[in-house]
Amino acid sequence: MQITVVKHPLVQHKLALLRAENVSTNKFRLLTEELARLLAYEATRDLPLETTMIAGWCGPVEVQQVKGKKLTVVPILRAGIGMLNGVLDLVPSAKISVVGLARNEETLQPEPYFEKFVGNLEDRLALIIDPMLATGGSLVATIDMLKRNGCKDIKAIVMVAAPEGVKLVNDAHPDVEIVAASLDSHLNELGYIIPGLGDAGDKIFGTTK
């Protein structure tokens, strides 16, 4: 499976706090942002570097810098917005592309309602962000949209993934790496991840069904 589960103690600790039954909206939002920052660190581990010479304090010094790789962060509305600031802390110059998808609660199919991509997708790494990868329908639909618009280099950062969703994404798009804090057990009959986090969008935005 093309999934990297980040076992770092800080990632696992923050995920544990997110799983608590009575976590407040404020705390869920803060932890989501912190976790996104740590997961983005892992997801960007293979950005290409180039060697350059700069003027240092004691004269010329050879340094390594990120090779001007263009990047777009792609939050899936709504819940992906909760991860956006954490990721932008690490890649502050990244352009943002937005995809709006709502999962139909009966069919569990993603229903698209918005898309706005930045230019030059063919030259950019796209970092899709969404806290939850459940059936995988929303992530596959987003990757389909990005590829239709020319994007060739795509990674997805999620907090919690279900095996069913990872399989759907791997089968449809084996080139896309998923970076996650946890690969959970399974989906329940309503399509929720077990043990999961519950409804991440509702918890981030403070809404109820």
Ligand SMILES: O=P(O)(O)OC[C@H]1O[C@H](OP(=O)(O)OP(=O)(O)O)[C@H](O)[C@@H]1O
């Ligand atoms: O893998 P899937 O089965 O497609 O489910 C995962 C999707 O469901 C949730 O969003 P939802 O559609 O509930 O919308 P929201 O972010 O507005 O709450 C979640 O944030 C993912 O986008």
Ligand SMILES: O=c1cc[nH]c(=O)[nH]1
């Ligand atoms: O467990 C799940 C599944 C889909 N969306 C969520 O927010 N949580």
Ligand SMILES: [Mg+2]
């Ligand atoms: Mg969604």
